[in-house]
Amino acid sequence: MTEASVVETGDGVSEAGETFPLPYTLAVDAMGGDNAPDIVLAGLEIAAIRHPESRMLLVGDEAVLKEGLKRFPKAASICTIRHTPDSIPMDMKPTAALRVRHSSMRLCMEAVASGEACGVVSAGNSGAMLALAKIIVKVLPGISRPAMTAVQPSARGDVVMLDLGANIACDARNLVEFAIMGEAFAQAALSLESPTIGLLNVGAEELKGDERLRQAAEKLRDSVLSDRFVGFVEGHDITGGRTDVVVTDGFTGNVALKTGEGALKLAFGLLKNVFQTNFVTKLGYLLVKPGLERMREWIDPRRYNGAVFVGLNGVVVKSHGGADAEGFASAVDVAVDAVANDLNAKIRHRLEQLGMLQPAVGTKGSE
Amino acid sequence: MTEASVVETGDGVSEAGETFPLPYTLAVDAMGGDNAPDIVLAGLEIAAIRHPESRMLLVGDEAVLKEGLKRFPKAASICTIRHTPDSIPMDMKPTAALRVRHSSMRLCMEAVASGEACGVVSAGNSGAMLALAKIIVKVLPGISRPAMTAVQPSARGDVVMLDLGANIACDARNLVEFAIMGEAFAQAALSLESPTIGLLNVGAEELKGDERLRQAAEKLRDSVLSDRFVGFVEGHDITGGRTDVVVTDGFTGNVALKTGEGALKLAFGLLKNVFQTNFVTKLGYLLVKPGLERMREWIDPRRYNGAVFVGLNGVVVKSHGGADAEGFASAVDVAVDAVANDLNAKIRHRLEQLGMLQPAVGTKGSE
Numbered sequence A, B: 001m002t003e004a005s006v007v008e009t010g011d012g013v014s015e016a017g018e019t020f021p022l023p024y025t026l027a028v029d030a031m032g033g034d035n036a037p038d039i040v041l042a043g044l045e046i047a048a049i050r051h052p053e054s055r056m057l058l059v060g061d062e063a064v065l066k067e068g069l070k071r072f073p074k075a076a077s078i079c080t081i082r083h084t085p086d087s088i089p090m091d092m093k094p095t096a097a098l099r100v101r102h103s104s105m106r107l108c109m110e111a112v113a114s115g116e117a118c119g120v121v122s123a124g125n126s127g128a129m130l131a132l133a134k135i136i137v138k139v140l141p142g143i144s145r146p147a148m149t150a151v152q153p154s155a156r157g158d159v160v161m162l163d164l165g166a167n168i169a170c171d172a173r174n175l176v177e178f179a180i181m182g183e184a185f186a187q188a189a190l191s192l193e194s195p196t197i198g199l200l201n202v203g204a205e206e207l208k209g210d211e212r213l214r215q216a217a218e219k220l221r222d223s224v225l226s227d228r229f230v231g232f233v234e235g236h237d238i239t240g241g242r243t244d245v246v247v248t249d250g251f252t253g254n255v256a257l258k259t260g261e262g263a264l265k266l267a268f269g270l271l272k273n274v275f276q277t278n279f280v281t282k283l284g285y286l287l288v289k290p291g292l293e294r295m296r297e298w299i300d301p302r303r304y305n306g307a308v309f310v311g312l313n314g315v316v317v318k319s320h321g322g323a324d325a326e327g328f329a330s331a332v333d334v335a336v337d338a339v340a341n342d343l344n345a346k347i348r349h350r351l352e353q354l355g356m357l358q359p360a361v362g363t364k365g366s367e
Helices: A036-052 A062-069 A072-077 A104-113 A127-135 A172-190 A211-221 A237-240 A248-276 A279-298 A325-341 A342-351 B038-050 B062-069 B073-078 B104-113 B126-137 B172-190 B213-221 B235-240 B250-275 B279-299 B326-340 B342-352
Strands: A011-013 A020-021 A024-030 A054-060 A078-081 A121-122 A147-152 A161-162 A199-200 A228-234 A245-247 A306-311 A315-318 B011-013 B019-021 B024-029 B053-061 B079-083 B120-123 B147-152 B160-162 B197-200 B229-233 B245-247 B307-310 B316-318
Touching: A011 A248, A011 B160, A024 A104, A024 A199, A024 A325, A036 A054, A036 A072, A036 A325, A054 A062, A054 A072, A054 A104, A054 A211, A054 B316, A062 A072, A062 A078, A062 A245, A062 B126, A062 B172, A072 A078, A072 B326, A078 B079, A104 A121, A104 A127, A104 A315, A121 A127, A121 B024, A121 B062, A127 A306, A127 B316, A147 A172, A147 A248, A161 A172, A161 A237, A161 A248, A161 A306, A172 A245, A172 A306, A172 A325, A172 A342, A172 B279, A199 A248, A199 B316, A237 A248, A237 A325, A237 B250, A245 B279, A248 A325, A248 B250, A248 B279, A248 B316, A248 B342, A279 B235, A306 A325, A306 A342, A306 B079, A315 A325, A325 A342, A325 B126, B019 B250, B024 B038, B024 B104, B024 B326, B038 B053, B053 B062, B053 B073, B053 B104, B104 B126, B120 B126, B120 B326, B126 B307, B126 B316, B147 B172, B160 B172, B160 B235, B160 B250, B172 B197, B172 B229, B172 B245, B172 B307, B172 B342, B197 B213, B197 B235, B197 B250, B213 B229, B235 B250, B307 B326, B307 B342
Parallel strands: A024 A054, A024 A121, A054 A078, A121 A315, A161 A245, A199 A228, A199 A245, B024 B053, B024 B120, B053 B079, B120 B316, B160 B245, B197 B229, B197 B245
Antiparallel strands: A011 A020, A147 A161, A147 A306, A306 A315, B011 B019, B147 B160, B147 B307, B307 B316
């Protein structure tokens, strides 16, 4: 295989137009995901074209990866292999996963912790990934719990939503932290100067929801984020794009994410039936095909693949376990964006402004 | 106005093909909703054509309603007016709403409690409606909390979802009760013999979610509902139609409902843009227009308007506050179906089988 030819100097320019030092390395868990390592390597082949300045520390079974990379020369040109025979099965419990000493996922996290890599991308077991990230990459000072964050399509452009499942139950402080991290994420990933923030609830009125939500809203109204915080938003406001950031607990966020995806899938399924009805409708399809494909591409879950566990001392990106090569490449895009736009520096800056750099007593690391 | 000419004998046939005694009366809150009473009267005009055997006890300001009914002769032919000058504003808190002694909504509930009407339909204030229903119509023995229930579109036909917002926080027993009521609702509203039931969670694996969900799942697996209960389902399973009934707490259900609706709206918005691009795409639109209109109609939120507060000693149906006449007529359809198919008898039967006819200690009526 071709080893990475390390670029010693020079600056890169991110999509957002910001500059960042080269080279930067991402640790990639080659053994995570339903179709690893094939999909990972095929995804890196796409990523190598999009981000030729990047370097990948590819962690997994060396023999398998060497053989596999022969089919992906562009990926090979940016990859260095780190061998380990161990990996974490998709259905292993986090507590068990922590005991796998030399798993590919763990070695990726260690590369971030040691500074060898700026971030990690894995399509592996989410629970294991969060547990390892907390222990090895470590939680940012001032943050009690990392949150799973991703970008979703809306009628008004992309929307940042968090938490998408890292924390099943959340208190008011967690939600405030999510708002801070969501704002930083929207600045980094969507290049928005002043992203607006909404707190997901069952109604927009101040009295709606539970005590926890009302407390979080009150804290946000009284904070330096007050001019960004628009109050409570509802389910339809996510795809309506009412705010740039939608904050919620991990249970609700996960359900909302999947329900929205499911509804879009339903719409496309019905649409397919409409076009396939007869000769006339098939002709109709041909007339609108280009626009329809752009539409499908625009709301394609693959394009939105790549959730970031925000609130950690490094960029940790989770690709969907069933993602294809295009999807995995999107997850790499997300990692590159977060590194290039220094997501964590933005979070730290806000925590400092909010006087939250010290964790609340009793909430640090609690789950 | 034309007073109802009461049919003394004879049987009706519901859409589900079951027979039920005539006449049956629904109490209709003429003053509830964003555009009351006009939309209510226009909705009843449609309902009168669909359900000529029904009788409506129309509660509200007599002078206004008499004048209004002049424009809706079919509605007038099935309506009897009960005068009251009071109504509950859409934004009034439930505690305040309970103190309005002669509100149109309260008189409707009283008509159900006295047996004068089998059910009530209102597009008014949801919180007030639930509070009044609990106090006046009363909760079924064995049920600790009524749940808001409605039918949603899916790829495999209609799906019953509950709770949609009546109970922000729920325990395991509440969720089990929702499953019982959801099953009965699916039998009554969808005419399904053996509806399948899923518990909404962040993953299908047994260990996912919180203790409350795992307990509810365990109880359902050990009950007479075990052959109907398929386990945990995820957000995308709602529109995927994996089960006929989806059970969740009122917070999650409300967010999921609105998120799904929002996503479908987004899809239609994008589709509109695709068709409006240029002359060619407009021609394409004309070729698929009939199918597209059927599709739009099929997933039209108006068609799914009408949520039932299940678990009460009567049929209590909430129409969306902003529903139009067609939407309000759908809510009347829902009430007619629930009455005709004796939804509550089905719930009582299951509660008896499950040995749950007595409420659990400490949970009766708790919120």
